[in-house]
Amino acid sequence: MPRLILLGTGGTIATTDGPDGRRVGVATSDLLAASQDVWADSGVDVEVREVRRTVSFAATVADALALSAEVGAAAADADGVVVTHGTDTMEEVAFLLALAHGSAVPVVMTGAQRPYGAPGADGPRNLAAALRWAACDEARHTGVAVAFGDRIWPAIGLRKINSLALDAFSAPGRGPLAHVDEEGIRPQAVPRLPRPLLTGAHADLPRVDVVAQYLGADATALHAVRRAGAQGIVMAGFGVGNTTPQVTEACLEVLREGVPVAVASRTCAGPVVGLYAEGSSDLNTGGALFAGDLSPWQARVLLAAAIAAVPAAAPSAVADRCRSWLAEAGARGRSPSSGRR
Numbered sequence: 001m002p003r004l005i006l007l008g009t010g011g012t013i014a015t016t017d018g019p020d021g022r023r024v025g026v027a028t029s030d031l032l033a034a035s036q037d038v039w040a041d042s043g044v045d046v047e048v049r050e051v052r053r054t055v056s057f058a059a060t061v062a063d064a065l066a067l068s069a070e071v072g073a074a075a076a077d078a079d080g081v082v083v084t085h086g087t088d089t090m091e092e093v094a095f096l097l098a099l100a101h102g103s104a105v106p107v108v109m110t111g112a113q114r115p116y117g118a119p120g121a122d123g124p125r126n127l128a129a130a131l132r133w134a135a136c137d138e139a140r141h142t143g144v145a146v147a148f149g150d151r152i153w154p155a156i157g158l159r160k161i162n163s164l165a166l167d168a169f170s171a172p173g174r175g176p177l178a179h180v181d182e183e184g185i186r187p188q189a190v191p192r193l194p195r196p197l198l199t200g201a202h203a204d205l206p207r208v209d210v211v212a213q214y215l216g217a218d219a220t221a222l223h224a225v226r227r228a229g230a231q232g233i234v235m236a237g238f239g240v241g242n243t244t245p246q247v248t249e250a251c252l253e254v255l256r257e258g259v260p261v262a263v264a265s266r267t268c269a270g271p272v273v274g275l276y277a278e279g280s281s282d283l284n285t286g287g288a289l290f291a292g293d294l295s296p297w298q299a300r301v302l303l304a305a306a307i308a309a310v311p312a313a314a315p316s317a318v319a320d321r322c323r324s325w326l327a328e329a330g331a332r333g334r335s336p337s338s339g340r341r
C-alpha cells in the first residue's frame with residue numbers, strides 16, 4: 001500500500017472568510033477528508049503533519065527552507081509527499097524545494113483559489129489530484145510538481161498566471177507533466193531533473209533583490225538594493241532581458257564590484273538572450289547570468305541558493321554554478337558565459 005505524507009502549511013485552501021478578510025484556520029486533516037469526498041482512493045495510507053498555518057504572502061525564505069527540511073524528512077519515510085500551500089508564493093517555494101530535492105520520491109504541492117467550504121471550492125479536487133499523482137508509479141523520478149486545475153505542473157518554470165481563476169498555474173513553453181481527472185492519470189511529459197543545488201541545512205539564504213525595468217527606468221532602485229546589502233541582484237528586464245542604457249551601465253558597475261547580476265524577463269514566457277547593444281548584449285558580455293525561461297522570482301531563488309552553495313566565490317563562479325544547473329534543468333535561452341570576465 002503506497003504511503004504518503006501530507007504536510008499542511010496554510011494558504012487559501014485552509015482559509016475561511018471572516019469579518020476582516022480570509023484567515024487560515026482549517027486543520028489539514030479536514031482538508032484531507034474533503035478531498036476524499038472527491039476521489040476516495042482506498043489502498044493509500046496518508047499521514048498528516050501540520051507544519052504551519054499561514055497565508056503564503058506572509059512566508060519568508062527561512063520558512064521555505066524549513067519546509068524543505070520537512071519535505072526531505074518526509075521523503076525519506078514515504079512513497080510520496082504532498083504539501084498544501086498558498087498560491088501567491090507557490091512558484092518560488094516549489095522551485096526552492098526542487099533545488100534541494102534529489103530522490104525518486106514525488107513531491108507535489110497544491111492549494112486553492114477559493115476558501116474551504118466556499119461554493120465551488122477548488123481545494124478538495126486539487127488535493128485529491130495531488131494525492132493521486134503522488135501515489136502513482138509514473139510520478140516517481142518527476143521531482144517537485146504542483147497539482148492545480150486537473151493538471152500536474154513542473155516546479156521548474158512554473159508561474160502563477162491568474163490571480164483568481166481556478167486555472168492559476170502554467171509552465172509556459174514546457175507544458176504539464178500529466179492530467180488527472182475522471183479519466184484517470186494521463187502522463188504527458190518527463191521533466192529533466194538537475195542534481196540538487198541546495199545541499200546541507202540552511203536557515204536562510206543571502207539577500208538577493210529583484211529590480212524591475214519599466215519605461216524610462218533609472219538606476220535609483222538598483223543603487224538602493226546595493227546599499228541595503230544585496231549580495232546578488234536579479235533584473236526583471238524588458239523582452240529578452242534588456243535594461244535601459246542607464247541601468248545597463250549601472251549593472252556593469254555592480255558586476256565589476258563583484259556582485260552577481262542575473263537577467264530574467266518581465267514578460268510571462270520565453271527565454272532571455274543577449275541580443276541588443278546597450279541592453280541585454282552588454283549585460284551578457286559583462287558577465288551577467290541569463291536565467292533561461294525562469295521568472296524573475298525563480299531566478300532570485302536560484303541566485304541566492306548558488307551564492308549560498310559557493311560562499312566567498314567570485315560572481316563568475318556563482319554564475320557558472322547557476323549556468324550548469326540551468327543546463328541540467330533544460331532551461332531555454334542559456335547565454336554563453338562571458339569572455340570579458
Ligand SMILES: NC(=O)C[C@H](N)C(=O)O
Nearest residue numbers: 011012055056086087088
Ligand atoms: N490562493 C491563495 O492561496 C492565495 C493566498 N493569498 C496565499 O497565498 O496564501
